[in-house]
Amino acid sequence: MNNQLYGNLIFELSKAGRKGYSLPKNRFGNYQVPQELRRQQDAELPECDEMTVVRHYTNLSANNFGVDNGFYPLGSCTMKYNPKINEEMAALPQFQKLHPLQPAETTKGARALVALLERQLCTLTGLAHFTFKPYAGAHGELTGLMVIDNYHRSRGDLQRKKVIVPDSAHGTNPASAAVCGLEIIEVKSNDKGLVDVEDLRRLVAEEGPAIAAMMMTNPNTLGLFETSIPEITKLIHDCGGLMYYDGANLNPMLGACRPGDMGFDVMHINLHKTFSTPHGGGGPGSGPVGVREGLQQFFPVVSPYYGNFAVLIKACVYIMSLGRDQIKDVGPLATLNANYIKESLKDVYELPIEGLCKHEFVFDGLKDKSTGVTTMDVAKRLLDYGYHAPTIYFPLLFHESLMIEPTENESKDTIDGFIAVMRQIAEEAKNQPELVKSAPHNTPIGRVDDVLAAKHPVVTFRQMSKE
Numbered sequence: 503m504n505n506q507l508y509g510n511l512i513f514e515l516s517k518a519g520r521k522g523y524s525l526p527k528n529r530f531g532n533y534q535v536p537q538e539l540r541r542q543q544d545a546e547l548p549e550c551d552e553m554t555v556v557r558h559y560t561n562l563s564a565n566n567f568g569v570d571n572g573f574y575p576l577g578s579c580t581m582k583y584n585p586k587i588n589e590e591m592a593a594l595p596q597f598q599k600l601h602p603l604q605p606a607e608t609t610k611g612a613r614a615l616v617a618l619l620e621r622q623l624c625t626l627t628g629l630a631h632f633t634f635k636p637y638a639g640a641h642g643e644l645t646g647l648m649v650i651d652n653y654h655r656s657r658g659d660l661q662r663k664k665v666i667v668p669d670s671a672h673g674t675n676p677a678s679a680a681v682c683g684l685e686i687i688e689v690k691s692n693d694k695g696l697v698d699v700e701d702l703r704r705l706v707a708e709e710g711p712a713i714a715a716m717m718m719t720n721p722n723t724l725g726l727f728e729t730s731i732p733e734i735t736k737l738i739h740d741c742g743g744l745m746y747y748d749g750a751n752l753n754p755m756l757g758a759c760r761p762g763d764m765g766f767d768v769m770h771i772n773l774h775k776t777f778s779t780p781h782g783g784g785g786p787g788s789g790p791v792g793v794r795e796g797l798q799q800f801f802p803v804v805s806p807y808y809g810n811f812a813v814l815i816k817a818c819v820y821i822m823s824l825g826r827d828q829i830k831d832v833g834p835l836a837t838l839n840a841n842y843i844k845e846s847l848k849d850v851y852e853l854p855i856e857g858l859c860k861h862e863f864v865f866d867g868l869k870d871k872s873t874g875v876t877t878m879d880v881a882k883r884l885l886d887y888g889y890h891a892p893t894i895y896f897p898l899l900f901h902e903s904l905m906i907e908p909t910e911n912e913s914k915d916t917i918d919g920f921i922a923v924m925r926q927i928a929e930e931a932k933n934q935p936e937l938v939k940s941a942p943h944n945t946p947i948g949r950v951d952d953v954l955a956a957k958h959p960v961v962t963f964r965q966m967s968k969e
């Protein structure tokens with residue numbers, strides 16, 4: 503992209519008097535906007551010719567990184583390929599032109615799709631009912647916790663206000679519990695990265711009658727399968743609590759096992775992760791909540807109508823196009839890809855927890871700590887090579903977390919290319935550490951001050967010439 507020619511902001515390309523439009527002759531006479539509604543001064547809008555506008559925005563769009571133009575191993579996000587047939591189906595006018603207030607008899611097809619998706623999710627999860635109202639994973643967590651709260655209230659069990667959350671959990675878990683008015687108790691991880699059952703036993707002994715639920719992510723955020731689930735669910739159920747399953751990333755479970763069979767009572771699924779809707783930059787999402795039989799009457803109303811309907815269409819099409827047999831390959835392939843990367847890099851990157859992972863895993867930075875090259879540097883250097891960075895500095899269990907999730911979609915060639923680049927960066931860290939520490943070098947914008955960018959984002963343009 504040629505920034506000199508086309509500029510960074512459309513305002514910088516503006517030349518007084520330039521135009522990229524022509525309006526038809528006014529045939530309706532001269533209606534005057536009432537004086538009190540008029541601007542004091544003309545709006546400061548950019549004035550550009552059509553080609554300048556087209557090139558400016560086309561070039562800007564080429565700066566976007568997406569699954570369609572590169573490998574995107576962002577851990578805990580499941581940035582998987584969105585098959586084009588999903589978009590075609592969601593764009594059918596019969597779906598797209600629906601209005602939520604249409605008479606029910608004219609929306610039978612749409613409602614049949616929701617019912618079909620509910621059956622599909624029940625089959626995949628072993629739960630009995632789903633609500634599709636939540637707009638995201640965190641919204642699903644809140645909805646699911648409200649189900650649990652409503653259940654305890656219905657039994658007059660008003661003192662159950664505490665939720666057990668593992669220390670490795672996604673940050674949305676404690677946040678959702680807090681928004682729901684519940685109190686969070688943290689349970690520790692053991693040295694294998696799994697829930698420490700002894701610590702849990704102690705918490706249950708201390709807090710038993712106050713425990714509303716325990717939230718679990720499985721495989722957990724380290725990509726490890728929680729092996730003590732039967733014991734954990736028994737502990738929680740015996741003290742009167744319910745088990746909540748964070749199924750944001752259901753990828754490794756597809757075709758392998760089901761939360762319902764493992765004793766979970768309530769769960770949410772991120773359709774925008776596991777079932778393929780692209781979801782960078784905050785949307786669009788859908789976080790349906792499933793419950794076992796007998797809890798469906800406690801679903802709260804958290805949004806109007808049917809939730810994010812276009813995402814439901816894409817999830818349903820994704821499931822149907824894989825079909826009953828191929829969907830069983832998703833979990834094993836995602837797991838194979840993650841383990842292949844882990845094993846190919848663990849001699850140069852620090853692997854804090856050995857053994858098989860599921861769909862993702864976490865390195866604790868480079869193995870050789872003497873170079874001073876951090877996880878942040880590695881992530882920035884990856885951009886130079888055309889890869890999206892993995893998730894960094896999450897989970898918080900390690901100082902230099904680098905969390906990699908390849909998904910099931912990628913070919914061996916793509917994965918081998920990524921491994922080669924990760925090794926190359928490890929080599930550079932040894933021989934030319936400054937090159938890595940000052941990366942990225944090939945992107946339109948170099949290294950930004952993350953804190954400043956987050957705390958004081960500049961989202962408006964000031965016209966310097968006029969000040």
Ligand SMILES: *Cc1c(COP(=O)(O)O)cnc(C)c1O
Pocket residue numbers: 578579638639640641672674675719748750751772787789
């Ligand atoms: C992504 C994720 C969430 C939150 O989902 P959003 O749609 O971003 O709200 C919750 N838990 C886990 C484990 C996740 O990976």
